[in-house]
Amino acid sequence: MEQIFEPKFTNQLWYLTVKNFKSMIREISQLVWIFGYPLVFILLFRFGYGLETFNIFAPGVVILAPIVLISQLAGHFAEEKESGTLQRLITTPVSRSTVLLSGLFSQLIVAAIQIIVMLLLILLFGVSINPNANIFLLFFIPFIVAFTSLGFGLILASFVRTASSAGGLAWFIILPLQFLGGLLTVPLVGFIPTSLAAEAMGAVMINGSIAFDLVGLNIIFIAIWGIGLIVLGILLFQRKTAIL
Amino acid sequence: MIILDLAIETNNLKKYFGVIHAVDGIDLQIPKGSLFGVLGPNGAGKTTTIKMLSTILPPTSGDASVLGFDIKKDVLEIKKRIGVCPQELVLYPRLNARENIHLIAQMHGMSKKDYKERTDDLLGKMNLLDRSKELVKNYSGGMKRRINVLMAVIHEPELLFFDEPTAGLDPQSRRVVWDFIRDFQEKDSTIILTTHSMEEADDLSDELIIIDHGKIITQGTPDELKGKLGEGDILEFKVKEIEQRNEIIERATKLDFVQWGKSVGKHRIVLNALDGLRRVSEIMDVIKVKMEDISVRKNTLEDVFIDLTGRRLRD
Ligand SMILES: Nc1ncnc2c1ncn2[C@@H]1O[C@H](COP(=O)(O)OP(=O)(O)OP(=O)(O)O)[C@@H](O)[C@H]1O
Ligand SMILES: [Mg+2]
Numbered sequence: 001m002e003q004i005f006e007p008k009f010t011n012q013l014w015y016l017t018v019k020n021f022k023s024m025i026r027e028i029s030q031l032v033w034i035f036g037y038p039l040v041f042i043l044l045f046r047f048g049y050g051l052e053t054f055n056i057f058a059p060g061v062v063i064l065a066p067i068v069l070i071s072q073l074a075g076h077f078a079e080e081k082e083s084g085t086l087q088r089l090i091t092t093p094v095s096r097s098t099v100l101l102s103g104l105f106s107q108l109i110v111a112a113i114q115i116i117v118m119l120l121l122i123l124l125f126g127v128s129i130n131p132n133a134n135i136f137l138l139f140f141i142p143f144i145v146a147f148t149s150l151g152f153g154l155i156l157a158s159f160v161r162t163a164s165s166a167g168g169l170a171w172f173i174i175l176p177l178q179f180l181g182g183l184l185t186v187p188l189v190g191f192i193p194t195s196l197a198a199e200a201m202g203a204v205m206i207n208g209s210i211a212f213d214l215v216g217l218n219i220i221f222i223a224i225w226g227i228g229l230i231v232l233g234i235l236l237f238q239r240k241t242a243i244l
Numbered sequence: 245m246i247i248l249d250l251a252i253e254t255n256n257l258k259k260y261f262g263v264i265h266a267v268d269g270i271d272l273q274i275p276k277g278s279l280f281g282v283l284g285p286n287g288a289g290k291t292t293t294i295k296m297l298s299t300i301l302p303p304t305s306g307d308a309s310v311l312g313f314d315i316k317k318d319v320l321e322i323k324k325r326i327g328v329c330p331q332e333l334v335l336y337p338r339l340n341a342r343e344n345i346h347l348i349a350q351m352h353g354m355s356k357k358d359y360k361e362r363t364d365d366l367l368g369k370m371n372l373l374d375r376s377k378e379l380v381k382n383y384s385g386g387m388k389r390r391i392n393v394l395m396a397v398i399h400e401p402e403l404l405f406f407d408e409p410t411a412g413l414d415p416q417s418r419r420v421v422w423d424f425i426r427d428f429q430e431k432d433s434t435i436i437l438t439t440h441s442m443e444e445a446d447d448l449s450d451e452l453i454i455i456d457h458g459k460i461i462t463q464g465t466p467d468e469l470k471g472k473l474g475e476g477d478i479l480e481f482k483v484k485e486i487e488q489r490n491e492i493i494e495r496a497t498k499l500d501f502v503q504w505g506k507s508v509g510k511h512r513i514v515l516n517a518l519d520g521l522r523r524v525s526e527i528m529d530v531i532k533v534k535m536e537d538i539s540v541r542k543n544t545l546e547d548v549f550i551d552l553t554g555r556r557l558r559d
Binding site: 003004005006007008011012015016019022023026027083084085087088089090091092093094 | 298299300320323324325326327328330332334335336337338339343347348350351352353354379395399400
């Protein structure tokens with residue numbers, strides 16, 4: 001006689017996250033994108049413009065890393081929709097929100113790895129970091145930015161049908177964030193997540209500051225951006241994929 | 245009162261996509277433990293029906309209960325008890341065969357020990373053990389198709405939906421999958437199998453429906469359905485004089501051993517004739533036109549479909 005199992009939400013979440021993570025690291029092009037795009041700018045600043053300029057722009061380059069997750073996350077969900085695996089998964093007793101959460105979780109793991117690698121790389125290439133810089137904040141600021149990337153990625157994923165269109169359209173979010181936020185130039189707009197993050201990151205890395213109005217407040221604003229975008233993203237994504 | 249133990253019961257189930265009436269009022273009663281075939285041409289509404297019964301597509305109207313649970317209200321209870329093999333190949337390309345199968349088991353909450361053992365057992369039955377550690381994206385279409393089936397059955401569900409499980413398989417692999425499906429039937433699972441292969445429907449199902457344009461056009465056991473067509477052989481041929489098809493059929497059916505005739509597609513005529521093989525020349529004398537490309541065969545479910553719709557299952 002058949003058995004009926006009682007699945008646990010936490011186990012489902014864990015196994016799905018592992019699955020997402022495996023699928024991601026087994027695709028060379030995704031690895032190149034996650035680490036390669038920010039690396040290009042590290043090399044460009046270090047060897048193109050020289051160490052002095054590199055010192056100034058290094059904080060922005062680290063923030064750039066989690067921004068590429070927008071295309072990563074949108075591509076991941078678009079692939080699940082396009083290939084039918086999302087539909088297949090929900091014929092099993094797993095809820096749509098668990099699947100969604102697992103997608104976000106695996107990207108956050110990637111973000112953490114990516115940020116640590118970027119910090120090590122800029123050190124390796126000789127950036128001088130203020131000796132008083134708070135190491136936790138150097139990690140935490142870009143990590144908070146990763147949440148806004150997940151929000152943007154979800155919003156994008158709810159509109160696109162294929163992974164390749166997600167990859168292409170992501171540029172229309174990544175580039176404005178990158179340039180308006182002044183990650184690699186002077187900032188043009190002050191209130192978007194990237195400019196807030198670049199400002200805070202610069203204060204911590206270059207000046208060794210932990211001033212509330214430069215760091216704490218910015219982190220709070222980025223977090224508000226992140227929460228808002230993720231909530232909007234989840235609402236849109238749930239609605240757009242409700243009818244499969 | 246007789247209470248049948250039903251696996252599935254539907255009541256005027258409908259799904260409209262705008263103007264397309266994909267499923268247009270289906271009433272079904274499928275007893276537990278049976279292998280139930282759903283035969284129909286492309287676009288008949290087979291997949292849409294399965295999606296509604298497996299709770300991933302809400303119906304436009306009507307109700308259905310699956311294993312005693314309502315498809316709108318008791319979604320989770322149904323999902324715990326079913327396995328679905330989708331028509332398309334739906335696998336994670338960058339996971340290997342084992343990982344793909346394990347994932348479904350994990351979603352159902354099976355214990356690690358159970359699903360590992362069972363996965364190996366299943367892979368063995370499908371002759372896939374030796375390559376089970378390779379990423380699925382490197383598999384051939386037929387291998388993917390077999391994994392697609394295994395992902396539906398790993399948790400030994402009470403009710404299984406197979407949506408064209410053998411599409412694109414070579415005859416040998418098709419046999420493997422057929423035997424595999426029969427195994428499940430012997431274990432008392434209820435199986436819903438869609439196909440547009442009349443052979444498959446005939447070979448496997450205890451009972452079947454034929455659907456067309458979202459409606460059930462006939463229902464019964466394969467023998468009952470073929471029996472309705474009469475005892476005769478099926479004689480199929482082409483004629484040049486297509487405008488005269490109706491007259492030709494009329495003339496032929498005047499012969500007492502010809503039970504019925506139909507035109508199929510643009511050029512072909514199908515007759516049901518007792519002892520058809522030996523009487524071809526008699527028929528030829530009567531219809532007075534040249535028959536080309538003649539074939540004589542036993543009744544098949546395809547002919548049931550032709551009889552009811554004047555079309556073939558596959559054009
Ligand atoms: N999501 C959808 N949106 C619009 N129309 C749809 C959708 N899904 C199915 N249809 C339409 O519903 C009808 C029935 O489709 P369905 O996939 O159920 O047929 P089927 O019997 O499974 O055919 P096949 O043998 O080709 O798989 C078709 O006309 C199809 O175009
Ligand atoms: Mg179909």
